[in-house]
Amino acid sequence: MNVLLLGSGGREHALAWKLSASPLLTKLYASPGNPGIGRVAELVKLDVADHSAVAAFCQEKKIELVVVGPEGPLVAGIADDLRAWGIRVFGPSKASARLEGSKGFTKDLCAKFNIPTAAYGRFGDLASAKAYVEKTGAPIVIKADGLAAGKGVTIAMTLDEANAALEACFDGAFGAAGAEVVVEEYLTGEEASFFCLCDGATALPFGTAQDHKRVGDGDTGPNTGGMGAYSPAPVMTPEMTERTMREIIEPTMRGMAELGAPFAGILFAGLMITDQGPKLIEYNTRFGDPECQVLMMRLKDDLLVLLNAAVDGQLTHMSIRWSNETALTVVMAARGYPGTPEKGSVIRGLDKAEGESVQVFHAGTAINGGALVANGGRVLNVTATGKTVGEAQAKAYAAVDRIDWPQGFCRRDIGWQAVAREKAGA
Secondary structure, rough: OOOEEEOOOOHHHHHHHHHHHOOOOOOOOOOOOOHHHHOOOOOOOOOOOOOHHHHHHHHHOOOOEEEEEEEEHOOOHHHHHHHOOOOOEEEEOOOOOOHOOOHHHHHHHHHHHOOOOOEEEOHHHHHHHHHHHHHHHOOOOEOOOOOOOOEEEEEEEHHHHHHHHHHHOOOOHHHHHHOOOOEEOOOOEEEEEEEEEEOOOOOOEEEEEEEEOOOEEOOOOEEEOOEEEEEEEOOOOEEEEEEEEHHHHHHEEEHHHHHHOOEEEEEEEEEEEEEOEEEEEEEOOOOOOOOOHHHHHHEEOOHHHHHHHHHHOHEEEEEEEOOOOOOEEEEEEEOOOOOOOOOOEOEEHHHHHHHEEEEEOOOEEEEEOOOEEEEEEEEEEEEEEEEOHHHHHOOOOOOOOOOOOOOOOOOOOOOOOHHHHHHHHH
16 A cells, blocks of 8 residues: 655654555655655655645555654644545544643543543633742643643743743743643652554553653753653553553543544553552653654554554454563754754764664754755664663664764663663662
């Protein structure tokens, strides 16, 4: 079958890499893609904001499935518009994508359907938000309501930090995304990423991971879109997975159906595992980045078969097999990230980094004058598998050290909590 993949990051390269291995695949197109994706797909230039142009391309190339990678087009309703043209799409409707597009919507859903999450308030003006913060105290969490590329969240340890974050939101630091804010209780525990493949009625667990959001070693510095991840997440035991499905995922699926927006696609729950059990931090309505990279390295089944089953409402008949190995990815970022990254520096040595259990996924790269160059903040995802987290970590960093890119940097401690656990249990 002919497939169109929308997106250009490391997540999309991982999806393209896995889709390209499917015997069902006839031709894979990607827009806009990147040089890594270009190794397994034909890159095409489409204005993804022009849904009718995307639909026309799909009809011309006889596209049988569109896979939407990033959240922006989903929140803008591309899945609805393509389906109206009779085109099959993997990705939620605009109404369902509100789970990611509006943090306030999700918090209200949790309140209505008794889904465990942090206590919260929603505010459309600075004065009332500051009054709530003053009353509640710090530490406290400030979130821009809308899409902010993973950067609209501030974990404020003091009232001054909280007020500064509120002022930034209402002063336009995140554009329209910050016109409303959600102020949340600060949760303590261990974070985990939990994924489900959904078809509107059935939610099938689709792996776990732990992300590393802070830019610096030891979880220091500002939040980023993610500096690395590993899978599976040890904290997500079978018992915790069962509780998450029963207390969080299944009520969400029932709630969305009751609201007339049954959820189909990937439901990505950011969790805090507290002393009381799992609590929802937030939902994303697409694969995580860089969590997708480690999930694709561990997935033993044909991804295209699974996506087709989700689109066709056939997940009750499916099961998913995973490698017993751990996968770990290290994000190599351009100097300046998560602020303004330096673009254009030349990257060499990727052929020396890749091997049987190591893949380098392109996240923000371009070709300039025949050379591979940095073209974004997060640029490469160096991903490895191993029998333990420590082994996967060692392989990933050995591959990082074979890449010749002086202007790039990475955290050197991805997976540190799990590695420490392994050493303690040895």
